[in-house]
Amino acid sequence: MATDADPPPEPSRYSYGPRVIADMSARAFRFGEGRLSGAVSIVLGIGSLFGVLCFRYPEYLTTPELREVYDPEVIRLILKASMWTALVLGLFAFARGKRRRTAAVGLVAVALAWVLGGYGIEAPNAVRRTPVFAGVDWMLLDLLGSAILFIFIEKILPKYPEQVVLRPEWQMDLLYFGLNHILIALFLLVGNGFAPLAFGWATNDQLQAWMQSQPLWVQVPILILLADLVQYWVHRIFHEVPALWKFHAVHHCTEHMDWLAGSRTHLFQTIADRSLVMVPLYLLGPSLDALNFYVAIAAFQAVFVHANFGLKFGPLKYLIVTPQFHHWHHAKDDPAIDTNYAVHTPLWDLLFGSYHLPGDHWPKHYGTVSPLPKTFFGQFFYPFRRKPEAESEAPVEPGE
Numbered sequence: 001m002a003t004d005a006d007p008p009p010e011p012s013r014y015s016y017g018p019r020v021i022a023d024m025s026a027r028a029f030r031f032g033e034g035r036l037s038g039a040v041s042i043v044l045g046i047g048s049l050f051g052v053l054c055f056r057y058p059e060y061l062t063t064p065e066l067r068e069v070y071d072p073e074v075i076r077l078i079l080k081a082s083m084w085t086a087l088v089l090g091l092f093a094f095a096r097g098k099r100r101r102t103a104a105v106g107l108v109a110v111a112l113a114w115v116l117g118g119y120g121i122e123a124p125n126a127v128r129r130t131p132v133f134a135g136v137d138w139m140l141l142d143l144l145g146s147a148i149l150f151i152f153i154e155k156i157l158p159k160y161p162e163q164v165v166l167r168p169e170w171q172m173d174l175l176y177f178g179l180n181h182i183l184i185a186l187f188l189l190v191g192n193g194f195a196p197l198a199f200g201w202a203t204n205d206q207l208q209a210w211m212q213s214q215p216l217w218v219q220v221p222i223l224i225l226l227a228d229l230v231q232y233w234v235h236r237i238f239h240e241v242p243a244l245w246k247f248h249a250v251h252h253c254t255e256h257m258d259w260l261a262g263s264r265t266h267l268f269q270t271i272a273d274r275s276l277v278m279v280p281l282y283l284l285g286p287s288l289d290a291l292n293f294y295v296a297i298a299a300f301q302a303v304f305v306h307a308n309f310g311l312k313f314g315p316l317k318y319l320i321v322t323p324q325f326h327h328w329h330h331a332k333d334d335p336a337i338d339t340n341y342a343v344h345t346p347l348w349d350l351l352f353g354s355y356h357l358p359g360d361h362w363p364k365h366y367g368t369v370s371p372l373p374k375t376f377f378g379q380f381f382y383p384f385r386r387k388p389e390a391e392s393e394a395p396v397e398p399g400e
Ligand SMILES: [Zn+2]
Pocket: 235, 239, 248, 252, 329
């Protein structure tokens, strides 16, 4: 969003061109240095510690629906592989002397995981259901699955080959990934309870019966279109109302786009988005299969559109939101400010006049026009500050 203080966009003076990207060669992977080993060790070490805690306290930390489908032996095998990898790579990184502190944190975490029972720990036979749980298991599995899939596709066909996996602020986005997953589960009741509470009066049995009688290939596109219509306007309002923009600016302040960048979302926005997108789904009352299908598409696309992925989609780019389309939404280049709000299909942007997809061009700069604080708490409190530092005016001279 452009603020009053910003100069008005001047699309006519803007010229498309390649992105100006900072040199990351110093961060690039070099075999044997131990920097990548340190990073892998800290992520897997902390992940393993959380994994063991999930075995110890499943009623508070794991998701009831997921508990029903787990094969404990497979989970144990993943935990074993992750603990040994964290240990071996942590020792290697520590010995090499690069990222010693990172490696040490990884090693301490994995040692704690062993002390608390390690991968030999038994899960209780019966787990009582608690009203509130943290969904740590879902966070860990989603992180593992997303990292494997998206780092692979970003390496196969990157838009920016010079952007490394451990690019600046990856730790910050990983923190957002973890916290948002855990807090979404904690606030599940708020998020999913909002629609029935606020729109219970508006449900229509005939509409829901009709919806459920339709085949999947009819239900899913209807869900995609209507959920996207709601998300389009929620998203647009978050851009156009200054007080709300300060929350949404957190999502936009990342200057490096990849699969992890999309996780950076202010907690309040995460809850608002989740609550509001439930409304059309709740009113339509689709079959469980259709709902699950939609949720899987939405979860994949939310990560995918932020990815450093340069595949050309041909005419499909007019039908589905692609990384190129959403990267333009994250641009701070004049012609793209406040454009491309949709998350599933560009149709709503075409219809409401906010579509920006100039041929094969990609943005030159990502981020916000006014810079945000660089720390997690700085970003958390940014929307509540009366006059954020970044936007404050020059101090008034005494006597004026
Ligand atoms: Zn946005």
